[in-house]
Amino acid sequence: MASRLFRVHGEFCTNHPWEVIVATLTLTACMLTVEQQPPLRPTKPTIKSCLGCIQEAEYNAADLISMTILRSLAVLYCYYQFRKMHKLGSKYVLGIAGLFTVFSSLVFTTTVLNILRIKVSDLKDALFFFLLLIDLSKAAILAQFALNGANQAERKTNIAKGLAELGPTITLDTLVETLVIGVGTMSGVARLEMLSWFACLSVLVNYIVFMTFYPACLSLILELSQSSNFCKTKDSWKIFAFKEDRKSNPVLQRVKLIMSVGLMVVHVQSRWPFRDSEVYTIEPLVQQSFNKTDDSIATHVSFIRWLVLGADHIVIIILVSALLIKLIFFEIKDNLVEIKPGFDKETPKPTKQMPMINFTLGESCESTYEDKEVQTLATSNSDVDSSSDDGVPKQCRSLEDCVKIFKNIDLGATALTDDEIILLIKNKNIAAYQIEKEVDDPERGVGIRRKILGRDLLESPKLLENLPFRNYDYSLVMGACCENVIGYMPIPVGYAGPLLLDGRELYIPMATTEGCLVASTNRGCRALKVSGVTSSVVADGMTRGPVVRFPSIVRTSQAMQWIQDPDNFKKIKEQFDSSSRFARLQRLTLKIAGRFLFIRFIATTGDAMGMNMLSKGTEYSLKLVQQVFYDMEILSLSGNFCTDKKPAAINWIEGRGKSVVCEAIVPANIISSILKTNVHALVDVNNSKNMVGSAVAGSIGGFNAHAANIVTAIFLATGQDPAQNVSSSNCMTLMEPWGPDGEDLYISCTMPSIEIGTIGGGTILPAQSACLDILGVKGSNRENPGANACQLAKIVCGTVLAGELSLMSALTAGHLVKSHLRHNRSTTLLPDAFDRKKNILLPSCKDNA
Numbered sequence: 067m068a069s070r071l072f073r074v075h076g077e078f079c080t081n082h083p084w085e086v087i088v089a090t091l092t093l094t095a096c097m098l099t100v101e102q103q104p105p106l107r108p109t110k111p112t113i114k115s116c117l118g119c120i121q122e123a124e125y126n127a128a129d130l131i132s133m134t135i136l137r138s139l140a141v142l143y144c145y146y147q148f149r150k151m152h153k154l155g156s157k158y159v160l161g162i163a164g165l166f167t168v169f170s171s172l173v174f175t176t177t178v179l180n181i182l183r184i185k186v187s188d189l190k191d192a193l194f195f196f197l198l199l200i201d202l203s204k205a206a207i208l209a210q211f212a213l214n215g216a217n218q219a220e221r222k223t224n225i226a227k228g229l230a231e232l233g234p235t236i237t238l239d240t241l242v243e244t245l246v247i248g249v250g251t252m253s254g255v256a257r258l259e260m261l262s263w264f265a266c267l268s269v270l271v272n273y274i275v276f277m278t279f280y281p282a283c284l285s286l287i288l289e290l291s292q293s294s295n296f297c298k299t300k301d302s303w304k305i306f307a308f309k310e311d312r313k314s315n316p317v318l319q320r321v322k323l324i325m326s327v328g329l330m331v332v333h334v335q336s337r338w339p340f341r342d343s344e345v346y347t348i349e350p351l352v353q354q355s356f357n358k359t360d361d362s363i364a365t366h367v368s369f370i371r372w373l374v375l376g377a378d379h380i381v382i383i384i385l386v387s388a389l390l391i392k393l394i395f396f397e398i399k400d401n402l403v404e405i406k407p408g409f410d411k412e413t414p415k416p417t418k419q420m421p422m423i424n425f426t427l428g429e430s431c432e433s434t435y436e437d438k439e440v441q442t443l444a445t446s447n448s449d450v451d452s453s454s455d456d457g458v459p460k461q462c463r464s465l466e467d468c469v470k471i472f473k474n475i476d477l478g479a480t481a482l483t484d485d486e487i488i489l490l491i492k493n494k495n496i497a498a499y500q501i502e503k504e505v506d507d508p509e510r511g512v513g514i515r516r517k518i519l520g521r522d523l524l525e526s527p528k529l530l531e532n533l534p535f536r537n538y539d540y541s542l543v544m545g546a547c548c549e550n551v552i553g554y555m556p557i558p559v560g561y562a563g564p565l566l567l568d569g570r571e572l573y574i575p576m577a578t579t580e581g582c583l584v585a586s587t588n589r590g591c592r593a594l595k596v597s598g599v600t601s602s603v604v605a606d607g608m609t610r611g612p613v614v615r616f617p618s619i620v621r622t623s624q625a626m627q628w629i630q631d632p633d634n635f636k637k638i639k640e641q642f643d644s645s646s647r648f649a650r651l652q653r654l655t656l657k658i659a660g661r662f663l664f665i666r667f668i669a670t671t672g673d674a675m676g677m678n679m680l681s682k683g684t685e686y687s688l689k690l691v692q693q694v695f696y697d698m699e700i701l702s703l704s705g706n707f708c709t710d711k712k713p714a715a716i717n718w719i720e721g722r723g724k725s726v727v728c729e730a731i732v733p734a735n736i737i738s739s740i741l742k743t744n745v746h747a748l749v750d751v752n753n754s755k756n757m758v759g760s761a762v763a764g765s766i767g768g769f770n771a772h773a774a775n776i777v778t779a780i781f782l783a784t785g786q787d788p789a790q791n792v793s794s795s796n797c798m799t800l801m802e803p804w805g806p807d808g809e810d811l812y813i814s815c816t817m818p819s820i821e822i823g824t825i826g827g828g829t830i831l832p833a834q835s836a837c838l839d840i841l842g843v844k845g846s847n848r849e850n851p852g853a854n855a856c857q858l859a860k861i862v863c864g865t866v867l868a869g870e871l872s873l874m875s876a877l878t879a880g881h882l883v884k885s886h887l888r889h890n891r892s893t894t895l896l897p898d899a900f901d902r903k904k905n906i907l908l909p910s911c912k913d914n915a
């Protein structure tokens with residue numbers, strides 16, 4: 067029985083945190099404000115003094131009533147503000163606003179004590195005034211501004227932007243408030259004057275703390291936490307919740323301005339010349355004088371005093387109780403889901419967002435497979451855990467109830483357990499690819515999707531166990547890099563280098579699972595350490611080649627001629643360029659095939675690889691052409707004349723993305739000591755393999771040994787589109803004997819179509835952008851947009867040269883198999899082979915190699 071009571075109490079506290087906090091704080095405040103009283107009847111009071119006491123007490127009763135109303139309003143106002151912020155769902159905003167309140171109160175207390183020289187006991191009035199006038203919504207807006215930044219620099223900029231937006235309004239408001247309330251300080255009524263001083267100081271302290279300590283503290287807290295989790299739940303949409311609050315009405319602003327000027331005049335007139343500054347000391351309002359003897363009067367006085375001391379506290383307690391009653395019986399009633407017969411109170415797990423709501427039990431949640439990783443997450447996130455303590459999964463609420471909760475604006479999917487969300491997904495109330503958005507928590511969303519997939523993969527329920535998904539910033543993935551996410555693929559990243567490229571030493575991150583690749587590239591870098599590699603970008607232009615069709619070849623050729631006209635090209639370019647700040651159309655290449663016309667748009671795209679930009683610009687331009695050639699049919703924005711992600715001669719011949727060439731001279735001693743071969747053998751193998759061999763194979767752009775290896779490893783490490791390794795790996799490796807006696811080696815690599823960028827696509831993901839940072843080419847180049855992407859293309863070409871040098875040497879020296887069996891064959895996981903014919907196990911061949 068007792069434990070049940072405590073359990074109910076526990077549930078009440080956790081389900082109504084704000085109410086419990088407000089109640090506790092209010093009671094504490096009541097206790098603090100109880101004034102020290104002398105003993106009730108030290109001596110017998112006289113009739114005269116008692117009458118005096120009654121008069122004083124009556125005066126105090128009036129004061130008490132107004133102060134009680136004020137305190138109640140302050141409590142209500144604070145409660146309302148924190149509830150409003152809580153609904154935003156951001157614990158950070160809530161925490162920061164709380165901190166703001168505490169610190170401001172501290173500053174206010176100190177200020178009031180020092181400037182007004184009041185007694186500590188009189189702080190009770192002052193503090194309630196302060197709470198009534200504090201504006202937490204502005205503090206929350208600024209916190210949200212800060213939290214919307216992806217990194218510390220952005221957060222700082224956002225705080226500054228927030229202050230720029232809020233500052234003028236708040237300053238004007240403060241001015242008007244101070245001047246209006248300031249009128250009260252000249253009223254001549256001592257009590258009113260004192261309260262007006264409290265209010266003026268409240269407004270000023272709030273303003274000063276908001277404009278100084280608060281932004282500084284905000285920036286510091288965010289920097290010290292340095293947790294990506296701070297911005298993990300991208301609250302960008304939530305800022306709109308306050309957008310209305312932020313908008314300042316210009317008419318209202320003007321009225322405020324005029325009002326403040328008028329009030330200023332009133333203040334100056336009434337205070338000039340300034341009176342000797344009065345120091346307001348607040349005398350205790352109830353004087354104690356019990357000298358008389360009349361018992362009945364004494365009793366009356368005691369009663370009034372009791373009333374005076376206790377009534378305000380009683381009213382506040384009543385107020386808090388009313389608040390709780392309102393919340394429990396009215397607010398929740400609105401959200402209450404109909405109780406069905408057969409309802410069992412004990413079983414459903416009350417969730418954080420949905421206190422005291424009772425639900426019908428629905429079908430038992432499917433629980434045949436539980437993803438270990440997801441379970442771990444759920445344990446740490448008890449709000450969404452649908453398992454009971456004993457590990458037995460609980461039943462879901464009914465589908466109908468879950469739908470009601472899901473559709474409730476205040477609750478939504480966040481108030482449902484994982485299994486209930488799965489129930490809604492199975493019943494098509496939630497799209498399986500939108501879980502993250504619905505639960506407003508990407509990691510939880512991914513976890514739920516894994517649960518669904520895990521249950522669908524019943525034949526091999528443990529398939530997902532080794533695919534990690536936790537501790538990853540999915541907010542960057544959503545809407546940019548991947549859909550239907552169930553985790554991430556860890557790929558080992560090694561580094562090759564330093565590579566001496568154009569006089570700079572670089573360490574090249576390479577993501578690969580091909581053992582020996584990084585070792586080989588590293589050896590190439592080592593061989594080039596003294597002489598270095600020289601590189602140059604000779605052309606830059608991403609392409610998109612749509613296919614359009616006309617009714618006849620006459621119309622097709624007319625269109626072709628129209629597009630080729632320099633004046634019309636200008637119009638097309640204008641249209642194209644208007645689609646982006648960075649994409650700039652360079653030229654068009656046209657090919658006619660019967661009624662079809664292929665138009666290859668070639669444009670620079672700043673630091674981005676540019677495929678989305680090209681597609682957008684092309685669509686804009688075609689609309690313009692269609693205005694002239696209304697009978698033009700746009701068959702496909704991509705007509706494979708681009709050509710993207712497929713082998714094609716056009717990219718090899720015309721180039722695509724960055725066209726880069728690089729060269730190096732390797733001295734004879736390095737070739738023999740590090741590469742274990744000699745120049746003549748190397749050149750011989752290069753001609754026979756990379757030239758003749760590729761020609762015999764009918765290769766297009768494949769006149770190299772393994773450019774794709776290096777390209778792909780760097781692409782994966784730096785967040786490039788991996789499929790673009792097709793054209794990007796086009797490369798011709800040339801070798802010649804060099805030097806007076808031809809003992810040195812001249813080597814060059816020509817790569818005409820490296821499709822690469824340092825912004826957009828996967829480059830924004832944290833790990834990938836870290837690798838770009840290692841190379842000094844992260845993001846957009848502010849001084850010279852495009853320079854970062856060009857530098858990365860040069861790095862790719864230079865590293866390819868190092869890789870070519872090493873592999874070609876290994877082939878020449880006959881070391882390929884030996885080295886790969888050393889670096890590229892696992893000695894732990896490969897099972898011994900089974901000979902079916904002989905029905906025996908064959909020992910691994912690795913030792914024989």
Ligand SMILES: CC(C)(COP(=O)([O-])OP(=O)([O-])OC[C@H]1O[C@@H](n2cnc3c(N)ncnc32)[C@H](O)[C@@H]1OP(=O)([O-])[O-])[C@@H](O)C(=O)NCCC(=O)NCCSC(=O)C[C@@](C)(O)CC(=O)[O-]
Nearest residue numbers: 497498499500549550677704705706707708709710711789
């Ligand atoms: C994006 C869609 C699918 C929308 O397609 P839609 O028809 O507008 O989507 P919908 O909302 O009507 O939903 C239809 C179904 O699509 C799926 N679906 C819909 N949205 C999602 C989502 N977020 N996550 C997972 N699945 C999704 C889902 O199955 C859904 O059914 P439901 O489950 O709702 O009954 C469509 O417009 C599309 O397929 N676009 C093409 C994009 C594409 O293929 N890009 C590849 C890269 S392009 C490139 O790299 C190569 C290139 C182009 O250069 C090569 C060349 O030269 O040709």
Ligand SMILES: NC(=O)C1=CN([C@@H]2O[C@H](COP(=O)(O)OP(=O)(O)OC[C@H]3O[C@@H](n4cnc5c(N)ncnc54)[C@H](OP(=O)(O)O)[C@@H]3O)[C@@H](O)[C@H]2O)C=CC1
Nearest residue numbers: 646647648672673674675676677678679787826827846851
């Ligand atoms: N659509 C398609 O057909 C294809 C798409 N892709 C995918 O496209 C994505 C890459 O497209 P991409 O266009 O490169 O990237 P984005 O779509 O991300 O576009 C780049 C964005 O960055 C902005 N930007 C800011 N600074 C710079 C800067 N210095 N230089 C260039 N842009 C800057 C651009 O501004 P602004 O808005 O002013 O242009 C633009 O909004 C990859 O995910 C890739 O996988 C791949 C192949 C085909």
